[in-house]
Amino acid sequence: MNGALTIFKKELKGFFFSPIAYIVITTFLLLSGWFFFSTFFLYNQADLRTFFTQLPLIFSFIVPAVTMRLFSEEFNSGSFELLTTLPVSNSGIVVGKFLAALTFIALMLLPTLAYAFSVAMLGDLDLGPVFGGYCGALLLAGAYIGIGLLASSITRNQIIAFIVGMIFCFGLTIFNRMLFFVPEGLLAVFAYMGSTAHFQNIARGIIDTRDLIYFLSLIFLTLYGTSFVLQERK
Amino acid sequence: MIEVQGLQKFYGNFQALKGLDFTINKGEILGLLGPNGAGKTTTMRILTGFLKPSRGNIKVADLNVIEHSLKIKEMIGYLPEAAPLYGEMLVYDYLAYVAEMRGLRGSDKARRIAEMVVLCGLKEVIYRAVHELSKGYKQRVGLAHAMMGDPEILVLDEPTSGLDPNQIVEIRELIKEIGRKKTVIFSTHILSEAEATCDRVVIINQGTIVADGPTDSLLHEFGAGVVVDIVLQHPDVALVIAKLSIVAGVEKIENTTDTESGLLSGASVQLAVFSSTDEDIRPALYRVIREQGWDLIDFHLRSESLENIFAQLTQEEC
Missing domain, CATH: 3.40.50.300 (P-loop containing nucleotide triphosphate hydrolases)
Structure with missing residues (x-):
């Protein structure tokens, strides 16, 4: 775990050394700010619901852009050879990179607390859904980072990693709206697989173990898969 | 280890x-x-x-x-x-x-x-x-x-x-x-x-x-044994080879004179003397050269390098 911590620190620093971090943060704040405030005054309600409603969609583009380079770049430059010959396990590498990306997303969400403050100034803000919303956002980000890492681990091309990651994240996001294709008997199973419904539950301030299990198992499966892919590359 | x-x-x-x-x-x-x-x-x-x-x-x-x-x-x-x-x-x-x-x-x-x-x-x-x-x-x-x-x-x-x-x-x-x-x-x-x-x-x-x-x-x-490279000035190559061949331990003598090289032009003769034994044949060779009064320009033991062995071992199948 010593190795994972070192990789975490190195990767987090690495995000801010590359221009991608600043481009991604700017894009995210522009999109989320516009989606939120363009409708906020129309609803005339003191909550952050429109912000959190748009979050899965925005994340499915932003998160793969954050994770795309994490493995692909290492494979492409050959630095992966130096990394794996240092005394660190594959799971240590995956966990280190995962936590770095998650921390980056958390830092990216930090400025949006200003939305909460401004709303609290204008009206009576219920803090429960706000807290739930941010918890849900981190869980959702974790699951999408897992998908993004898995996509990055299968290719040395960052663009492919981005597109593959985006397709799967976007797929999970819109899954609940595509259920009319599914035969009725399987509906319950398929309804559980989309990410948006689970996220919206948590964002309403209702912490249900089914939603937690959904996100945690998605994170575990994708990270385990990534570690497996690294193992099989040998 | x-x-x-x-x-x-x-x-x-x-x-x-x-x-x-x-x-x-x-x-x-x-x-x-x-x-x-x-x-x-x-x-x-x-x-x-x-x-x-x-x-x-x-x-x-x-x-x-x-x-x-x-x-x-x-x-x-x-x-x-x-x-x-x-x-x-x-x-x-x-x-x-x-x-x-x-x-x-x-x-x-x-x-x-x-x-x-x-x-x-x-x-x-x-x-x-x-x-x-x-x-x-x-x-x-x-x-x-x-x-x-x-x-x-x-x-x-x-x-x-x-x-x-x-x-x-x-x-x-x-x-x-x-x-x-x-x-x-x-x-x-x-x-x-x-x-x-x-x-x-x-x-x-x-x-x-x-x-x-x-x-x-x-x-x-893998080495080829002891080889002595000699350069000396004499117009008659055949005579030099004949005289040196009788030295004990000499297996064969190759004429390696490079006629196009400007440095060794004229009467210079360049030879490679191969020895069949591990003993140093240089003293015996030099004695012959001194007796004949030939002008010696270069005289040294060729060191068998890894280069030769490497080439020999890795190019055979090509």
Whole structure:
């Protein structure tokens, strides 16, 4: 775990050394700010619901852009050879990179607390859904980072990693709206697989173990898969 | 220290290693020689845990590389070919990162980084980004990477490629210095380097070992015996050969006179005298030359170099 911590620190620093971090943060704040405030005054309600409603969609583009380079770049430059010959396990590498990306997303969400403050100034803000919303956002980000890492681990091309990651994240996001294709008997199973419904539950301030299990198992499966892919590359 | 047993590696249908067997003793400097694509890098990558063997095994200090890969990685410092470092990091940050990966903290970390900076001559570039460095400096950062954890075994893939002649000498001295206490394996295609640095060489060609032994015994085993090169001034080549042939121990004499060379124009004769015995035939040859009163220009024992052996062993099948 010593190795994972070192990789975490190195990767987090690495995000801010590359221009991608600043481009991604700017894009995210522009999109989320516009989606939120363009409708906020129309609803005339003191909550952050429109912000959190748009979050899965925005994340499915932003998160793969954050994770795309994490493995692909290492494979492409050959630095992966130096990394794996240092005394660190594959799971240590995956966990280190995962936590770095998650921390980056958390830092990216930090400025949006200003939305909460401004709303609290204008009206009576219920803090429960706000807290739930941010918890849900981190869980959702974790699951999408897992998908993004898995996509990055299968290719040395960052663009492919981005597109593959985006397709799967976007797929999970819109899954609940595509259920009319599914035969009725399987509906319950398929309804559980989309990410948006689970996220919206948590964002309403209702912490249900089914939603937690959904996100945690998605994170575990994708990270385990990534570690497996690294193992099989040998 | 290291036992390589029946090592095989397939890349799809291509078999890169066809069953290698050799051992490396503690404190030995082993040179891995071979033409491009012989399997040197593949062998090193399996040893360092970057690749898995298709068949066979490597044991390091009685530990299997597949089962105990983490423990073995702690014992090995590795410099891959072309040192693929993180370009965007500063040299200092990079060294600090490697030190932490090697489990060094606080004052131990600072001390070890300082030692590496001195040892690898990185003082002038310490606050430069790695991608700005010249190839030689990158190679030195790579060496610092390999040696940071003070490993028992150092695996260096072509450590002197891209360095200038002074640096090559420095690195060789460094390898010899480290080799007194540690086990060093390095690959090279510069044979004089292996000759100058290694205790033992293993020559690989097309995935199989063609020669394995201490440098001097290889020279003896595969060498062509004693050869004396003579250049002297005399118009009649046949007479010179006839006179020298009667010297005891001379097996044959080849006329190697290069008529196009300006230096040896006119009456110069260049000969290669092959001896059938291990004894030095030079005193006897010189006595004949002195008796005849020929003007001697050059007279020396040809040293059988690894170069010749290498060519002989690796080009036969081509």
